[in-house]
Amino acid sequence: KIAKYNRTICVIFNKDMEAERKKYYRITSIAEEALKNDEFYFELQPKIDLKTKKTVGAEALVRWSRQDGTVVYPNEFVPIFEQNGFITKLDFYVYDKVCEYLLHRISHGKEVVPISVNVSRAHLKQDNFAKKVIRLVEQHRIAPEYLEFELTENIFLENSEQAKETLIELKNYGFKVSMDDFGSGYSSLNLLMNLEFDILKLDKDFLTDNIISKKEEVVIKSIIRMAKLMNMTVLCEGVETKEQVDFLERIQCDMVQGYYFGRPMKTEAFEECICS
Ligand code: C2E
Ligand code: MG
Ligand code: MG
Ligand code: MG
Numbered sequence: 001k002i003a004k005y006n007r008t009i010c011v012i013f014n015k016d017m018e019a020e021r022k023k024y025y026r027i028t029s030i031a032e033e034a035l036k037n038d039e040f041y042f043e044l045q046p047k048i049d050l051k052t053k054k055t056v057g058a059e060a061l062v063r064w065s066r067q068d069g070t071v072v073y074p075n076e077f078v079p080i081f082e083q084n085g086f087i088t089k090l091d092f093y094v095y096d097k098v099c100e101y102l103l104h105r106i107s108h109g110k111e112v113v114p115i116s117v118n119v120s121r122a123h124l125k126q127d128n129f130a131k132k133v134i135r136l137v138e139q140h141r142i143a144p145e146y147l148e149f150e151l152t153e154n155i156f157l158e159n160s161e162q163a164k165e166t167l168i169e170l171k172n173y174g175f176k177v178s179m180d181d182f183g184s185g186y187s188s189l190n191l192l193m194n195l196e197f198d199i200l201k202l203d204k205d206f207l208t209d210n211i212i213s214k215k216e217e218v219v220i221k222s223i224i225r226m227a228k229l230m231n232m233t234v235l236c237e238g239v240e241t242k243e244q245v246d247f248l249e250r251i252q253c254d255m256v257q258g259y260y261f262g263r264p265m266k267t268e269a270f271e272e273c274i275c276s
Contacts, residue, residue: 027077028084035093039065042094043264044115046273047235047257050249055273057114059150059257060098061264062090078120087120095133098147099140101267106146111274116148116178123166124159130169144174150201152180156191167195178235183223192230200227204238204258212247221251228252 034040040062047057064072081087098115105112123129137147149170156163170177178199179191183206192200206220220236227234236248239258248256262273 024080024083027080028086031077031081031084031086031090034064034066035090037067039067040090040093041065042097044267044270045257045264046262046270047113047116047255048261049255050245050253055113055262056255057116057148058270059116059118059264060094061118062094063264082120082122085122087122088126091118091120091123092132092136095136095147096140099136099142102142102146103140106142110271112146113274114146114148114176116150116176118150118180119155121152121155121158124155124162127162127165130166130173133170133175134173145176148176148178148199150178150180153182153185153188153191156188156195157186164195167197171196171198181237192226197232199233199235199255201257202234202236202253207236207238207240207244210241210243212244217247217251220253224251224253 042060042062044058044060046055047059048054049056062074062078064077066072078087081090095117098117102112102115119129133147133149137144151163151167167177176198177196178201179197180201181203182200184203200223202220202223206216212220224234233254235255235257236244236253237257239245239248239256239260241260244258245256245260265273
């Protein structure tokens with residue numbers, strides 16, 4: 001492509017880029033092996049109903065437990081796996097583990113709450129995402145109300161038709177779908193006009209600290225009202241303090257997720273949250 005225009009392109013390669021490139025190859029080369037060795041697992045972070053203060057759901061978040069005992073967080077590897085395509089495999093590994101977990105709980109008569117999983121934009125480049133997840137839950141005999149899907153708005157910017165169809169297929173089957181990180185990027189309001197999300201997850205950047213300015217209050221309040229008028233449930237992410245909880249309660253946010261009520265945790269610890 002470049003040659004066609006007959007231009008000379010000078011690429012400046014600095015030390016940071018070199019380090020990035022090395023990291024890319026290092027992580028890419030060990031990913032498959034790590035998956036086979038069961039080094040990936042998920043943690044659950046509680047979602048709290050603000051009216052009852054009860055845990056009414058959870059989000060599954062992937063972690064990588066390296067052989068040297070260190071735990072690596074998704075911001076370190078998800079972007080790389082989105083580039084090399086490995087994320088589609090890893091996500092299905094997570095979905096599979098979540099289904100296994102749910103089935104285990106259900107078949108032992110234990111209490112369960114719906115678990116949401118994250119969907120990488122890489123899936124939407126293939127057109128069978130919805131069918132693949134439907135097959136997965138059918139294999140595990142999991143009812144769709146136990147599993148929810150979190151889609152970020154950038155998914156719709158890149159493969160908009162594919163993404164819309166996927167959303168409709170997921171919803172028709174009975175899964176709930178949330179718009180994740182709302183407000184962090186382009187926040188196309190037209191996405192909300194044209195698509196039916198069940199849950200709107202307000203990005204954690206809306207709550208930067210304890211001081212909520214008048215403007216911030218107006219914006220957050222308005223988003224909550226708008227979402228409710230569209231029959232969506234509103235969940236605020238990144239809630240860390242009592243002040244934030246009080247504020248969100250006052251403006252009638254439905255649910256919250258954040259360190260104040262619970263960090264992402266191993267499944268055993270999470271079970272204590274729903275039993276108590
Ligand atoms: P996300 O889906 O928006 O998940 C919420 C992130 O916010 C999580 O980070 C969570 O630990 C963090 N968080 C929760 N409460 C608080 C809080 O009170 N304060 C602060 N500062 N942070 C809070 P985490 O686990 O590091 O995940 C980061 C991102 O990686 C996720 O953002 C999601 O986009 C992606 N991700 C995580 N797991 C998966 C996965 O299985 N598949 C894919 N494709 N992406 C994943
Ligand atoms: Mg999420
Ligand atoms: Mg989010
Ligand atoms: Mg954010």
